Amino acid sequence: MSLIALSFDGPLALLRLDRPAKLNALTPDMLAEIEAAVARVEAEPAARCLVLSGAGKAFSVGADINIWSELSLEAFRASWVVGGHRAFDRLARCRLPVVAALHGMAFGGGLELALAADLRVAESGTLLALPEASLGTVPGWGGTQRLPELIGIPRAKQMILTAGRVDAAAAEQWGLVNQVAPAGEGLAAARALALEIAAMAPVSVQIAKTLVDARHGQGLGATLETLAGVATAATADVKEGIAALRARRRPVFEGR
Numbered sequence: 001m002s003l004i005a006l007s008f009d010g011p012l013a014l015l016r017l018d019r020p021a022k023l024n025a026l027t028p029d030m031l032a033e034i035e036a037a038v039a040r041v042e043a044e045p046a047a048r049c050l051v052l053s054g055a056g057k058a059f060s061v062g063a064d065i066n067i068w069s070e071l072s073l074e075a076f077r078a079s080w081v082v083g084g085h086r087a088f089d090r091l092a093r094c095r096l097p098v099v100a101a102l103h104g105m106a107f108g109g110g111l112e113l114a115l116a117a118d119l120r121v122a123e124s125g126t127l128l129a130l131p132e133a134s135l136g137t138v139p140g141w142g143g144t145q146r147l148p149e150l151i152g153i154p155r156a157k158q159m160i161l162t163a164g165r166v167d168a169a170a171a172e173q174w175g176l177v178n179q180v181a182p183a184g185e186g187l188a189a190a191r192a193l194a195l196e197i198a199a200m201a202p203v204s205v206q207i208a209k210t211l212v213d214a215r216h217g218q219g220l221g222a223t224l225e226t227l228a229g230v231a232t233a234a235t236a237d238v239k240e241g242i243a244a245l246r247a248r249r250r251p252v253f254e255g256r
Helices: 028-042 073-092 109-115 143-151 153-162 168-174 186-198 202-215 220-233 236-247
Strands: 004-009 012-017 049-054 098-102 105-107 119-123 127-129 179-181
Touching: 004 028, 012 028, 012 186, 028 073, 049 109, 049 186, 073 109, 098 109, 098 186, 105 109, 109 127, 109 143, 119 168, 119 186, 127 168, 143 153, 168 179, 179 186, 220 236
Parallel strands: 012 049, 049 098, 098 119, 105 127, 119 179
Antiparallel strands: 004 012
């Protein structure tokens, strides 16, 4: 992975956008690497929480305009829009809680990436915006869907329709970020919050995250099936069913 950096520190998985010379402007390759990194994090038994950050002067200024503006319509749809949704949805569905550490700028697709996290910590001085309307386009990676859930429809429309920038203090007031940290201390504050989460019972945390997300319709069917599967797996009946199958006999279920 060359455009992101993934490491592990005790119970924390640390995923960093690593294209600082371009202010972590997102590319199709970065989107694919983010998706792959989430799978690696979920496969790490010791990981309890994922911290997402950006190297250099900004979290991310969004999609790399020099790339997407040159794509054909089909390439734009397939590698850009679809690829971005797949990567961001994968991050949002990560079974571990995700804490995003924001600094400098979180614009466009960069803010949409942060919106896919569960919690956001912003350094003082951070600016957040969805500037797509000023470029003749619209937020394309979940901004029109996730932002209203966080801050309400009127404020989301204000951000989207005016392309206006919101500072960290206002973002905290609006509920867009959970916490504002002093300049230079955003990542440390995000890690501290992640460690608080990591100290809790991991199964409880993961199920609670899934339930909250399901309330808003995110993966509701999968959530119900998962909980139902876990519930039945603990019954005497499932043990009897498996034993009967192995013994090639008719099962005797007791309803417990």
